Amino acid sequence: MTLQDLTSRAAISDDHTSLPVLIIGAGPIGLAAAANLLERGIDFTVIEAGDLPASAIRLWGHTRLFSPWRHLIDPVSRRLLESSGWRAPADESRAPTGTEMVDGYLAPLARIEGIRSRIRYGARVVAVTRQGMDRTRSAGREKAPFVVRLETGDGETLELAGRAVIDASGTYGTPNPLSSSGLDPAGVTEVSDLVLHALPDVRGADRARFAGRHTTVVGAGHSAANTLIALAALAESEPGTRVTWLIRNAAAVRVSPSADDELADRARLGFRVEQLVDDGAVERIDSFEISAVRRRGDGIRLIGSRRGEAVSHDTDLVVGATGFRPDLTMLREVRLQLDDIVEAPVRLAPLIDPNLHSCGTVAPHGVDELRHPEPGFFLVGMKSYGRAPTFLLATGYEQVRSVVAWLDGDVRAATVVQLTLPATGVCSTDFGSGSGCCA
Missing domain, CATH: 3.50.50.60 (FAD/NAD(P)-binding domain)
Structure with a gap:
C-alpha cells in the first residue's frame, strides 16, 4: 500500500473512529497498550523502529532490573498470555535482567495472535499531525484523523491514519548531555x-x-x-x-x-x-x-x-550516564501542554516532581492527568515523565489501562485509577526505554 493509498482512504472516511489507534513503540508500555486495546476489541497498529519488540531493552539486556517479576507484568497482558498457555516465571519475587524480561515476557506477548499481525517493525516515526491541519488550524480539528509519518529501513516514507495516537516511544534514544548546562559540551x-x-x-x-x-x-x-x-x-x-x-x-x-x-x-x-x-x-x-x-x-x-x-x-x-529526556521534535504539529520544568503533561508534572517524589510516592494517575489540548493524543510511559527520573513500569501499565478505557468510551473505568507501589526512598531511573531502573 502506498502513501497515497493510505492518505486517500483516510480522506474518504466519514467516521475516523473506524481507523486504528496508532501506538508508537513496541516496548513494555506500548505492548501493554496493545493488549488493552485487543481485550476491548479496538483496532490498532504498533509502529516499532527496531526489528524486534523491546529493541531498547535489548541494548541493556545484560543489566538486572530493580523490580521483581510481580511488578513487571501488565495485568491485561498476563491474562492474554495465560489464555495462550504461557506461564509466569516460577519465582515472581526475583528481579530479572532485561534479556530475561524480553525473552520470558515481552517477546511472547508480541507473538500473541491479534498483536503480532498488528506490529510494523523497522519503521521510525518522524512526525505526527492531523490530516490537513498544522498546529495553527482549529476549525474541524477534532474531526480530522491523526497522520503519523514514518520512515522504513529501505528509505521509504509512509503515512498512517489513526483515530488516536499513543506515544510510548520512551527516552532511551535521547540521553541528556554531559554538560551541566543541558547543552552538549563544546567539542x-x-x-x-x-x-x-x-x-x-x-x-x-x-x-x-x-x-x-x-x-x-x-x-x-x-x-x-x-x-x-x-x-x-x-x-x-x-x-x-x-x-x-x-x-x-x-x-x-x-x-x-x-x-x-x-x-x-x-x-x-x-x-x-x-x-x-x-x-x-x-x-x-x-x-x-x-x-x-x-x-x-x-x-x-x-x-x-x-x-x-x-x-x-x-x-x-x-x-x-546522565539520564534521558523526551524527543519532542516529531510532535511539533501536535498541540501539547507540557510543564516548563520537567517537560511532562502539566497535570502530571506536580505528581512526579523528583524534588518531591520518589518512584514509590507517585500518585495513581491516568487519562485526566495525561490529556493534552490535542484530543486523542497521549504521551505514556517513560516519555510521559519528561525529564523526571521517577518512572515505574507498573505506573505505565495503569496509564495505558486508563487511556484505552477512555478511548472505548468507558469513562468510569478510565477515571478510577488504582496503583500500589513499593516504598522506594530516593529514586532514579536513568533508563529511557520505558522500563527504567525503577521498573
Missing part, C-alpha cells in the same frame, strides 16, 4: 567515538573496549552505579583497568544506600558502589561541572569547573 562531536551511551556491556560484548583502559563514568544515578560495579569487577581480572566516577553535585544522593528502599536489588547497588569508593576501586570526583571536551592523544580531556576553580580530567573513555 563533543570531535570525540563522539570516545563517549559511550549508558549501560555498555562491560563484562560481555564490550569487554575488549574497556579492558586495560581508564574509563570515567559521568552521572549520579543507578545506571552509573551498574556500570561502575561492572568496571570494578573487570579491573580485578584485567590489569591496567581504571575507574573514575564523576558527578556534578557534592554527593550522589540518588544512588546513596537507603534502608527504606523496598526494592532490595536497588538498595544493594548503593551499598556496593559506596564500598568500591571506600576501598579505592573507584575514584570519585564530585562537584565537577563539564563545559567542554577535547581529544587528547588517544583519549579525551573533560574541561570544566570544580567549586569555582577551572579544572580538567583526562581519561581514555567516557560513559554518559
Whole structure:
C-alpha cells in the first residue's frame, strides 16, 4: 500500500473512529497498550523502529532490573498470555535482567495472535499531525484523523491514519548531555567515538573496549552505579583497568544506600558502589561541572569547573550516564501542554516532581492527568515523565489501562485509577526505554 493509498482512504472516511489507534513503540508500555486495546476489541497498529519488540531493552539486556517479576507484568497482558498457555516465571519475587524480561515476557506477548499481525517493525516515526491541519488550524480539528509519518529501513516514507495516537516511544534514544548546562559540551562531536551511551556491556560484548583502559563514568544515578560495579569487577581480572566516577553535585544522593528502599536489588547497588569508593576501586570526583571536551592523544580531556576553580580530567573513555529526556521534535504539529520544568503533561508534572517524589510516592494517575489540548493524543510511559527520573513500569501499565478505557468510551473505568507501589526512598531511573531502573 502506498502513501497515497493510505492518505486517500483516510480522506474518504466519514467516521475516523473506524481507523486504528496508532501506538508508537513496541516496548513494555506500548505492548501493554496493545493488549488493552485487543481485550476491548479496538483496532490498532504498533509502529516499532527496531526489528524486534523491546529493541531498547535489548541494548541493556545484560543489566538486572530493580523490580521483581510481580511488578513487571501488565495485568491485561498476563491474562492474554495465560489464555495462550504461557506461564509466569516460577519465582515472581526475583528481579530479572532485561534479556530475561524480553525473552520470558515481552517477546511472547508480541507473538500473541491479534498483536503480532498488528506490529510494523523497522519503521521510525518522524512526525505526527492531523490530516490537513498544522498546529495553527482549529476549525474541524477534532474531526480530522491523526497522520503519523514514518520512515522504513529501505528509505521509504509512509503515512498512517489513526483515530488516536499513543506515544510510548520512551527516552532511551535521547540521553541528556554531559554538560551541566543541558547543552552538549563544546567539542563533543570531535570525540563522539570516545563517549559511550549508558549501560555498555562491560563484562560481555564490550569487554575488549574497556579492558586495560581508564574509563570515567559521568552521572549520579543507578545506571552509573551498574556500570561502575561492572568496571570494578573487570579491573580485578584485567590489569591496567581504571575507574573514575564523576558527578556534578557534592554527593550522589540518588544512588546513596537507603534502608527504606523496598526494592532490595536497588538498595544493594548503593551499598556496593559506596564500598568500591571506600576501598579505592573507584575514584570519585564530585562537584565537577563539564563545559567542554577535547581529544587528547588517544583519549579525551573533560574541561570544566570544580567549586569555582577551572579544572580538567583526562581519561581514555567516557560513559554518559546522565539520564534521558523526551524527543519532542516529531510532535511539533501536535498541540501539547507540557510543564516548563520537567517537560511532562502539566497535570502530571506536580505528581512526579523528583524534588518531591520518589518512584514509590507517585500518585495513581491516568487519562485526566495525561490529556493534552490535542484530543486523542497521549504521551505514556517513560516519555510521559519528561525529564523526571521517577518512572515505574507498573505506573505505565495503569496509564495505558486508563487511556484505552477512555478511548472505548468507558469513562468510569478510565477515571478510577488504582496503583500500589513499593516504598522506594530516593529514586532514579536513568533508563529511557520505558522500563527504567525503577521498573
